[in-house]
Amino acid sequence: MILVTGASGKVGSEAARLLDAQRQPTRVLVRDASRAPHADVEIATGDFERPDTLDAAMRGIETVILVSPAVPAQEIAVIASAVRQGVRHIVKITSKASADSPVERRRGQAQIEVYLETSGLSYTLLRANAYMQNLLALAPTIKQSRGFLMSAGDGQVGMIDARDVAATAAKVVAEPTAHAGRAYWLTGPELITYNDVAKELSGALGYTVEYRQTTPTEHLSAMVRAGVPETVATSNAQAFGLIAEGDAAWLSDEFAAVTGTTPRSLRTFIADHIAAFTERLTPASIGPLRTR
Numbered sequence: 001m002i003l004v005t006g007a008s009g010k011v012g013s014e015a016a017r018l019l020d021a022q023r024q025p026t027r028v029l030v031r032d033a034s035r036a037p038h039a040d041v042e043i044a045t046g047d048f049e050r051p052d053t054l055d056a057a058m059r060g061i062e063t064v065i066l067v068s069p070a071v072p073a074q075e076i077a078v079i080a081s082a083v084r085q086g087v088r089h090i091v092k093i094t095s096k097a098s099a100d101s102p103v104e105r106r107r108g109q110a111q112i113e114v115y116l117e118t119s120g121l122s123y124t125l126l127r128a129n130a131y132m133q134n135l136l137a138l139a140p141t142i143k144q145s146r147g148f149l150m151s152a153g154d155g156q157v158g159m160i161d162a163r164d165v166a167a168t169a170a171k172v173v174a175e176p177t178a179h180a181g182r183a184y185w186l187t188g189p190e191l192i193t194y195n196d197v198a199k200e201l202s203g204a205l206g207y208t209v210e211y212r213q214t215t216p217t218e219h220l221s222a223m224v225r226a227g228v229p230e231t232v233a234t235s236n237a238q239a240f241g242l243i244a245e246g247d248a249a250w251l252s253d254e255f256a257a258v259t260g261t262t263p264r265s266l267r268t269f270i271a272d273h274i275a276a277f278t279e280r281l282t283p284a285s286i287g288p289l290r291t292r
């Protein structure tokens with residue numbers, strides 16, 4: 001049986017849906033059962049902060065797709081529970097982790113990866129570039145003001161649709177031993193700037209969407225004013241500043257190598273999510289903006 005954590009989130013919900021479609025015995029871990037994905041899967045309610053709920057969710061599990069906000073103590077608790085419960089393989093969703101990154105979230109990812117590597121479990125790392133789904137957080141401002149604020153300058157991003165990260169995870173868990181010890185760098189098919197995002201949205205929406213460039217410091221304040229938790233806003237602003245410097249301008253063909261398919265383009269992502277940019281949305285329905 002496969003356990004998907006973070007199953008109410010961007011990658012986890014799609015991974016659960018794909019595993020259900022593949023008829024893979026699957027359990028999802030969610031904090032709130034009402035936020036479980038619409039799929040025919042077992043539901044375990046639990047919290048990364050409560051090891052007893054993790055142990056209950058891990059019972060009888062062979063493989064875990066590990067998605068979380070990447071708070072080191074929390075993910076380490078999940079991995080420790082997996083070891084206790086005899087799990088064989090973990091597929092960890094991660095980013096450009098580095099112990100000396102200026103971005104706290106990436107240092108946290110590096111800490112988690114070290115713990116996983118020394119846990120004795122077999123594992124695969126899915127190291128994704130920024131998700132296209134982050135653009136959904138811009139939808140309310142775009143609807144209000146026909147533009148969005150961003151501090152990524154003219155930096156390019158190998159942006160990937162989170163559904164493709166989920167598709168890679170679903171492929172890996174179908175044959176974990178073939179992917180043991182591997183780290184796959186996942187990107188979309190093209191390098192995209194936020195000017196490109198504005199252009200694509202303009203084409204899809206039929207009016208000009210303006211990219212309002214700002215500095216990471218001003219962007220941080222704006223995100224906090226909009227209700228993004230300060231730690232998340234700080235990491236986001238740092239990541240956007242790095243994007244401006246070219247940090248996310250990388251592409252890889254490893255998605256195609258693992259899945260045998262082509263990653264979704266920005267145009268496809270926007271077409272599939274056009275309702276988010278046209279219909280009334282509440283901030284709660286899209287969640288806080290997180291980058292990597």
Ligand SMILES: NC(=O)c1ccc[n+]([C@@H]2O[C@H](COP(=O)([O-])OP(=O)(O)OC[C@H]3O[C@@H](n4cnc5c(N)ncnc54)[C@H](OP(=O)(O)O)[C@@H]3O)[C@@H](O)[C@H]2O)c1
Pocket residue numbers: 005006007008009010011012030031032035046047048049067068069070074093094095105109127128129130131134287290291292
């Ligand atoms: N976003 C990006 O651009 C990006 C790019 C590359 C890599 N990544 C990596 O992807 C991973 C997930 O990020 P994301 O942005 O995809 O997050 P996300 O969609 O918000 O998913 C996070 C999930 O964790 C769950 N969760 C949070 N706190 C929990 C707790 N205490 N106990 C149990 N479940 C809890 C959330 O459930 P609730 O619904 O209950 O809150 C949600 O299902 C991170 O490792 C991140 O570094 C993200």
